[in-house]
Amino acid sequence: MSKIGIDIEKAKQILQAVGLVAIPTETVYGLAANALDETAVLKIFEAKNRPHFDPLIIHTNSIEKIKHYVSSFPVWAEQLANAFWPGALTLLLPKKDLVPDLVTSGLPQVAVRIPNHPLTLQLLSNLDFPLAAPSANPFGYVSPTKAAHVAAQLQDKVDYILDGGTCEVGIESTIVGFEKDKVTVYRLGGIAIEDIEKIVGKVEIKINQSSNPLAPGMLKSHYAPLKPLFIDDINSFIKKNPTKKIGVISFNTTYPIDKKYLKVLSPSSDLKEAAHNLFAAIRELDSSDVEVIVAEKFPETFLGKAINDRLQRASVK
Numbered sequence: 001m002s003k004i005g006i007d008i009e010k011a012k013q014i015l016q017a018v019g020l021v022a023i024p025t026e027t028v029y030g031l032a033a034n035a036l037d038e039t040a041v042l043k044i045f046e047a048k049n050r051p052h053f054d055p056l057i058i059h060t061n062s063i064e065k066i067k068h069y070v071s072s073f074p075v076w077a078e079q080l081a082n083a084f085w086p087g088a089l090t091l092l093l094p095k096k097d098l099v100p101d102l103v104t105s106g107l108p109q110v111a112v113r114i115p116n117h118p119l120t121l122q123l124l125s126n127l128d129f130p131l132a133a134p135s136a137n138p139f140g141y142v143s144p145t146k147a148a149h150v151a152a153q154l155q156d157k158v159d160y161i162l163d164g165g166t167c168e169v170g171i172e173s174t175i176v177g178f179e180k181d182k183v184t185v186y187r188l189g190g191i192a193i194e195d196i197e198k199i200v201g202k203v204e205i206k207i208n209q210s211s212n213p214l215a216p217g218m219l220k221s222h223y224a225p226l227k228p229l230f231i232d233d234i235n236s237f238i239k240k241n242p243t244k245k246i247g248v249i250s251f252n253t254t255y256p257i258d259k260k261y262l263k264v265l266s267p268s269s270d271l272k273e274a275a276h277n278l279f280a281a282i283r284e285l286d287s288s289d290v291e292v293i294v295a296e297k298f299p300e301t302f303l304g305k306a307i308n309d310r311l312q313r314a315s316v317k
């Protein structure tokens with residue numbers, strides 16, 4: 001029996017029986033289990049080899065359901081939820097006791113999100129529990145944006161992979177909370193800061209740049225390929241490394257190298273399209289025979305900020 005498919009009923013039965021199902025979302029694939037069942041949640045940490053200090057996002061299909069799991073849903077959250085859900089936005093809200101401490105790594109807040117993918121929304125609407133789901137990759141590696149990416153690394157560790165095609169957005173959700181009277185962004189992602197500020201005004205940005213494990217999940221080195229990745233001017237990198245087999249990630253420009261080593265993320269200079277293509281490009285170069293990968297810095301606006309953040313974390317320091 002195939003482990004990959006579009007059988008929502010099968011996914012539901014596995015999840016009800018404390019199993020693990022990889023689910024498509026518009027950002028990246030998630031590795032899902034019943035968020036209210038500690039045994040199920042433990043399986044996620046094991047399958048990913050993820051440290052317990054790195055908390056999980058819970059997913060449902062309605063604000064009404066989310067209110068069962070959070071003790072307050074303040075005005076700023078309501079405004080952002082109305083503007084962006086279902087979508088690439090995660091909110092940090094005070095948790096109720098029924099959310100296991102394992103899900104939040106003991107923190108008083110739980111991360112919640114309504115993802116925007118038809119298969120997963122249908123699955124969630126058929127479940128009477130939320131799904132805890134980190135990105136479906138081994139801890140520290142690049143997130144998967146296709147079912148085949150999940151299968152390549154976690155095939156043996158999941159019970160089923162719900163195949164929802166290629167993820168539309170391609171990078172993880174933007175994580176937003178509230179601290180010292182201010183809406184605060186903790187992870188750049190699929191919803192741009194500029195768009196969030198149109199709804200709630202100026203926000204604080206508190207992206208963790210350290211490798212301090214006390215700052216859950218915002219580890220500096222993350223999303224990393226196995227091949228060394230450098231951020232540099234592409235022409236000068238090629239000149240500096242004449243003997244190396246180089247994989248290139250560029251925004252919109254073509255370079256005179258072997259086509260199979262060149263990933264132009266958006267020939268039409270569209271940052272959304274570039275984000276959509278980013279992780280698959282890194283994966284393809286990583287599994288090719290290049291020795292190093294060089295990516296150029298993207299424009300620091302809209303999704304370009306999140307792209308640069310992921311490239312930074314993937315890069316050699």
Ligand code: TXA
Nearest residue numbers: 027029030055056109110111134135172173216217218
């Ligand atoms: O787009 C996404 O967010 C994807 C899809 C599957 O929904 N999920 C995802 O999950 O990227 P993950 O586990 O790879 O990243 C979740 C991050 C954690 O590493 C942590 O930084 C933050 O969310 N987080 C989760 N719960 C938190 C909490 N209670 N307090 C602070 N940060 C939290």
Ligand code: MG
Nearest residue numbers: 134135136143
């Ligand atoms: Mg992740």
